[in-house]
Amino acid sequence: MLNMNRPNDVEAYIARAEADAVKIPGLENVRPRGIASAGVIGGGTMGRGIATALLCAEIPVTLIERDPATLERAIAEITSIIERNVTTRRMSADEAARAIKHLTTANEIEALEKSDLVIEAAYETMAVKQDIFSRLDRIARKGAILASNTSYLDVLEIASSTSRPQDVLGMHFFSPAHIMKLLEVVRTSATAPDALATAISVGLRIGKKPVVAGNAYGFIGNRMLAIRRHEAEAIILExxxxxxxxxxVENFGFRMGxxxxxxxxxxxxxxxxxxxxxxxxxxxxxxxxxxxxxxxxxxxxxxxxxxxxxxxxxxxxxxxxxxxxGIARREWSDDSILDRMVLPMIDEAAKILAEGIAARESDIDVVWLHGYNWPRHTGGPMHYARTLGLDTICARLKAMGRTPSDQLRKLLAAPQERQ
CATH class of the missing domain: 1.10.1040.10 (N-(1-d-carboxylethyl)-l-norvaline Dehydrogenase; domain 2)
Structure with a gap:
């Protein structure tokens, strides 16, 4: 058994968790589709970052943006990032030149008719996304992967605007997308196995840490983040x-509260x-x-x-x-503040596991380590929970007036399983 308090054992746990995250039952003999080109819809912050990540992995990109000023800024930012990669020796001059040469831009999505992979990074409303996917359905080539970068929305509902829901999934990048390592790959009940395998393969190819999530509000990371946001905004009223x-929160090890x-x-x-x-x-x-x-x-x-x-x-x-x-305000200790920011999230994570939105505890740790900069020395929220133990967590939740969920009790009462 790993010693949760020794740095080397924590690093061994994280390495194992990252390796396990891409071992998806049922995909062992599934061959990914070939991806020789990609399209990105949206030239804003996320679209620029996603396009940059693809280009730096030598995947040609067609970037779609209707607004001329936004498109001009996107081209300038992508070029600047790639050129800085040469200065910092992340890329050679020749690699950077090829990456910049592989960027094509257009104003309309009809330019994506030959793309093998299309990633939508447009405004976060269902109406906008369904309109885009309906149009993609009419022009994208047969077998193209159609992915949404949505942070919260129902990917199956997005897919319902197409005649090919088997080719639709979520590829949720984290900002800045060319730097942050996490890629949540969101599978729906209709997503084809080879489409899922392709998204994972692309994630690895562009240097990400893919984690497969089920199709539920906020998926894994943002569903837990919503709990922390609720608690944070409640505690400042108290x-x-x-x-x-x-x-x-920053003293605990997060880079930003x-x-x-x-x-x-x-x-x-x-x-x-x-x-x-x-x-x-x-x-x-x-x-x-x-x-x-x-x-x-x-x-x-x-x-x-x-x-x-x-x-x-x-x-x-x-x-x-x-x-x-009419909320009473009182004094708080640092420990009680930290518990309020962390323990309800862990309780929510147990529900995410019980619902099958995450396949294993360690997947949740990979999500929070690489998408939200969870303090690495703790191994992630679930590793941290195992370190604290069921009795401690339940006692602290009760101290803040919360009843530990049955899912949390059941999870932490049993040994951690690998899948």
Whole structure:
């Protein structure tokens, strides 16, 4: 048995977890489809990153973007990243020249009619994605893999807009997509085995750590992240400041706490003024024009170097919502803050396993290590849970007023299994 407290054993566990993640039952004798070219739909941050990752692996890319200014920025950014790879010796000058030469751009998706793989990285709404996939269905060649980079949406519902759901799956990259190692490959009940094998193969080819996830809201990583976000936004109404939460989480080993991360991503993702009710901290911040780093203010204020500083205005908004909701504010220890940020996520992970959304505990660890920068020295959330033990986790959940789920109790009461 691995000693969870020794660094070498933790590294051995992670290496084994990464190897196990691509061992998918039923795919042992399945041959991936050939991928000689790819299309990427969307020239925004994610589309640019995905295109760059493919190009750096010598996969020719056709990038589709309707807006001329966005397309121009995308070409400049992709070229700049590849050229920097030469400076940092990640690529040779010849490799970089070939990568840049392999980039083709167009304004309409009809240019993707010969692509072997198409990855959609457009606006995160079902209507937009279904429209794109319906159009792809009409023009893409037979046998092409049609992938969505959706972060949360139902991939089978996206696939329903096509006549070929067997060729549709999720390829969820993490920003910046040319750097972050995780690739969540989302299989639906209709996804063909060789389509799944192809997505995994492409992920490995471009240097990612693929993990197969079932088709459920948020898949593996973002479903757990939603729990942490809920807890984080609840605890600041109960007396903990955003800067202290971030400091505790970063002291645990994360590179960035939930509130700095939220500000970086943008607080208005999924928010509109027309539908805002002012019922959450995020809604009230957005209503006040505090939408994250891009507006210079969110949970924090930001200077010209984007350094976060505590914001009196944000603190007043938080205190006002707490008062409106009648939430009592109290003192918190650092340990209790950390438990609130981590243990409910672990409980949710046990449900993800029980539902078959993740195949094994270690897959969840790979997701969080490579997609969310979970502190490596702990081995990942499930490895950390095994280190703490069932009794400790249950006691701490009860201390925060939570009832440990039956799925968590059952999982941690049994020895960890490999599949």
């Amino acid at each position: 007396g903990v400041t955003p800067d202290r939460v971030d400091q505790v 939930p509130f700095r991360m939220g500000d970086l991503a943008g607080l208005d993702l999924g928010w509109t003024r027309d539908t805002s009710t002012g019922a959450t901290v995020r809604e009230r911040l957005c209503e006040a024009g505090r939408r994250g780093q891009k507006t210079g203010k969110g949970f924090f204020d930001y200077d010209d170097q984007r350094k976060p500083v505590v914001s009196p205005e944000a603190m007043d908004i938080i205190a006002g919502l707490a008062a409106d909701k």
